[in-house]
Amino acid sequence: xxxxxxxxxxxxxxxxxxxxxxxxxxxxxxxxxxxxxxxxxxxxxxxxxxxxxxxxxxxxxxxxxxxxxxxxxxxxxxxxxxxxxxxxxxxxxxxxxxxxxxxxxxxxxxxxxxxxxxxxxxxxxxxxxxxxxxxxxxxxxxxxxxxxxxxxxxxxxxxxxxxxxxxxxxxxxxxxxxxxxxxxxxxxxxxxxxxxxxxxxxxxxxxxxxxxxxxxxxxxxxxxxxxxxxxxxxxxxxxxxxxxxxxxxxxxxxxxxxxxxxxxxxxxxxxxxxxxxxxxxxxxxxxxxxxxxxxxxxxxxxxxxxxxxxxxxxxxxxxxxxxxxxxxxxxxxxxxxxxxxxxxxx
Numbered sequence: 001x002x003x004x005x006x007x008x009x010x011x012x013x014x015x016x017x018x019x020x021x022x023x024x025x026x027x028x029x030x031x032x033x034x035x036x037x038x039x040x041x042x043x044x045x046x047x048x049x050x051x052x053x054x055x056x057x058x059x060x061x062x063x064x065x066x067x068x069x070x071x072x073x074x075x076x077x078x079x080x081x082x083x084x085x086x087x088x089x090x091x092x093x094x095x096x097x098x099x100x101x102x103x104x105x106x107x108x109x110x111x112x113x114x115x116x117x118x119x120x121x122x123x124x125x126x127x128x129x130x131x132x133x134x135x136x137x138x139x140x141x142x143x144x145x146x147x148x149x150x151x152x153x154x155x156x157x158x159x160x161x162x163x164x165x166x167x168x169x170x171x172x173x174x175x176x177x178x179x180x181x182x183x184x185x186x187x188x189x190x191x192x193x194x195x196x197x198x199x200x201x202x203x204x205x206x207x208x209x210x211x212x213x214x215x216x217x218x219x220x221x222x223x224x225x226x227x228x229x230x231x232x233x234x235x236x237x238x239x240x241x242x243x244x245x246x247x248x249x250x251x252x253x254x255x256x257x258x259x260x261x262x263x264x265x266x267x268x269x270x271x272x273x274x275x276x277x278x279x280x281x282x283x284x285x286x287x288x289x290x291x292x293x294x295x296x297x298x299x300x301x302x303x304x305x306x307x308x309x310x311x312x313x314x315x316x317x318x319x320x321x322x323x324x325x326x327x328x329x330x331x332x333x334x335x336x337x338x339x340x341x342x343x344x345x346x
Contacts, residue, residue, distance in 0.1 A: 011060030289332020
């Protein structure tokens with residue numbers, strides 16, 4: 001069973017009368033890869049800075065290993081941070097950059113050499129000790145920044161959009177690399193991003209935030225397949241979100257007909273939102289589908305085609321399929337009960 005390491009209890013943050021965090025409650029386990037995900041201005045970086053000790057919450061408590069640390073300065077916390085700008089020392093070689101914190105803490109030189117060697121091996125930079133930081137690629141510089149952070153053996157590593165400066169191909173490579181490093185080091189990673197794919201690729205747990213509040217906490221699979229509200233459904237992946245009526249348990253009406261679903265516990269005739277992912281819509285002839293419509297637009301996305309199919313009620317369904325259909329083609333759409341997600345209205 002995982003051990004709780006960090007807890008935020010009713011944490012709020014106000015800047016110049018603006019409520020940036022609104023009574024956040026969150027716990028983070030030891031050796032967990034947790035991602036704070038949300039749009040710009042949602043409060044995720046503020047949450048990270050409060051955990052790191054760079055900001056003190058206006059109200060609420062921050063607990064580390066059961067102890068309140070609200071007033072503990074960053075250098076006394078067992079936490080290190082990797083920022084988007086790596087802030088490497090250009091006048092030092094890689095060995096000196098990674099060893100910097102150990103030298104500050106007056107660690108014996110023999111131990112410094114051993115720990116730097118281990119840290120560079122973890123980030124696949126063995127043999128780079130004498131290289132200049134300016135000779136490195138963006139991905140290599142990021143690895144040096146991570147090595148410099150983990151060489152001090154913190155219990156927690158905070159990462160504030162560290163892949164933002166990298167190109168798309170390198171960013172995808174580093175997503176896999178970061179997860180591998182986290183598992184190898186065995187410490188807690190708390191990662192901030194607005195990139196849904198990054199969050200889904202790397203995380204054990206995703207915390208979706210919006211306007212200073214937590215919208216949903218769960219595994220990547222839970223967040224994607226069982227969004228709690230329309231914001232989460234829209235922000236994580238692509239979705240069709242339609243107004244619907246919950247007739248009774250396991251029966252929901254939208255687009256002019258009643259569908260079987262797997263949801264229950266709603267009020268009879270309650271107005272709800274229904275989410276259907278574009279890849280879950282099945283295409284057939286217009287007479288065979290549960291919904292019929294006409295292809296209005298088609299875009300090739302590499303491994304699938306994305307089509308907009310306008311139904312009789314006026315709603316344009318986004319559909320992803322490996323087969324392309326010409327604009328103007330009449331088609332039928334169907335969806336299995338388990339792929340209909342019913343949510344309370346916000």
